[in-house]
Amino acid sequence: MLLKLYNKNNNPADLKQVVDILNDGGIIIYPTDTKYAIGCHGLKERAIERICQLKRIDPKKNNLSIICYDLSSISEYAKVDNRTFKLMKRNLPGPFTFILNGTTRLPKIFRNRKEVGIRMPDNPIIREIARLLDAPILTATLPHEEHEDIEYSTDPELIDEKFGDVVDLVIDGGIGGTEGSTVVDCTQDNLEIVRQGAGWLDEG
Numbered sequence: 001m002l003l004k005l006y007n008k009n010n011n012p013a014d015l016k017q018v019v020d021i022l023n024d025g026g027i028i029i030y031p032t033d034t035k036y037a038i039g040c041h042g043l044k045e046r047a048i049e050r051i052c053q054l055k056r057i058d059p060k061k062n063n064l065s066i067i068c069y070d071l072s073s074i075s076e077y078a079k080v081d082n083r084t085f086k087l088m089k090r091n092l093p094g095p096f097t098f099i100l101n102g103t104t105r106l107p108k109i110f111r112n113r114k115e116v117g118i119r120m121p122d123n124p125i126i127r128e129i130a131r132l133l134d135a136p137i138l139t140a141t142l143p144h145e146e147h148e149d150i151e152y153s154t155d156p157e158l159i160d161e162k163f164g165d166v167v168d169l170v171i172d173g174g175i176g177g178t179e180g181s182t183v184v185d186c187t188q189d190n191l192e193i194v195r196q197g198a199g200w201l202d203e204g
Contacts, residue, residue, distance in 0.1 A: 002160040004172045007124045019132045021168050027051060029159055030129070031173030032067075032121040034095045034181050034198050035141055036159055038167065042066040042077075042136030045107045052109075054166065055140050059109050065097055065117030066106075066136035069127055074118055077105050077136055084186045086204065093122040095199035099185045115187060125173045141180060150178055 003014060021028060025047045027040050038054070040047035052059050068074045071088060078100035080088070088098060102116040110116055119139055121127065130137050142163070144153045152158050156172035164170060182199040185192040193201065 001164070001168070002156065002170050002172055005125050006173075010125075010128070015128065015132055018129050018169065018171065022129075022133055022135075022137070026168035027054075027166075028169045028171060029142065029163055029167055030126050030171040031123055031156075031176050032095075032119070032126055032139070032181075033093070033123045034121070034177050034179055036153060036156070036176040037126075037139045038142055038163075039067065039137045039139040041133065042138040043105075043107055045109050048107065048109050048138050051138060051140055055143055057140075060112040063099060063113055063115055063117050064110055065119055065139050067119045067121065067126060067130050067139045068136050069130040070120070073136070074120070077103055078116055078118055079103060087184075087186070087191070087201075088118075088120075090202045090204055091199065092120040093127065094120070095122065095179075095181045095197060096120075096201070097181045097183045099183065099187055099194070101187055117183070119181065121181075123173070125171065154178060 022041045025044050027050060029036055029038050038051060040051055097117040097119050099115055099117050101114060102110050142153050152162050154176040156170060160170040180197040182197040183195040185194050
C-alpha cells in the first residue's frame with residue numbers, strides 16, 4: 001500500500017494509520033533526509049527480526065539504528081555524555097548516524113552489540129511519525145541489488161512495486177536521495193567518522 005504524505009499539513013487520519021501499523025508490529029518504508037529506509041517500532045523484537053531477515057543481517061554482528069524524535073528521547077535509549085550531546089545538538093536534525101552505547105531500555109536484540117546507531121533525520125514526515133509514536137523507530141537502508149536501477153531505491157512508486165508485498169506500507173514523500181548518512185562513532189574517547197556520507201560534521 002502506497003500512502004502520499006507531505007512535509008506539513010498531513011491528514012491526521014493518515015498519520016494515525018502509520019502509527020497504528022507500527023504499533024501492531026508492521027513494517028514501513030519511508031523517506032529520510034538521505035535515502036528511503038525500511039523500519040518498524042524500535043521496541044518490538046519480532047518486527048525487528050523481520051527486518052533483519054529481509055536485510056539478511058545478523059544483529060549479533062551488525063549495529064542496528066533507531067530514529068528518535070528529539071535529543072531528550074535519544075538519552076532514553078543511548079548513553080550520552082556532555083561532549084556527545086553538544087556534538088549532536090550542533091548537527092541534528094541532519095544526515096548523520098551517531099554510534100553510541102545503548103541503554104537497557106532497548107530490546108534484547110540490541111544488547112548483543114551493546115551499541116546503537118542514532119538517527120534524527122532532517123525530514124518532517126518521519127520525525128512527525130516518531131513523535132506521534134512516542135517510541136524510537138528501527139531504521140535500515142532499503143535492500144538494493146547492485147545491478148538494479150537506482151530508481152528502485154529512490155522512486156516511491158517503484159519502491160512500492162518492488163517491496164509492496166513484503167512490507168505493510170510505503171510512504172510516498174517524493175523522490176529520495178542516493179547518498180547515505182555520515183556515520184560517527186562516539187563510543188571511544190576520540191570521535192571517528194566511520195563513513196563519510198551526505199553530512200559534514202560540525203565539531204565546534
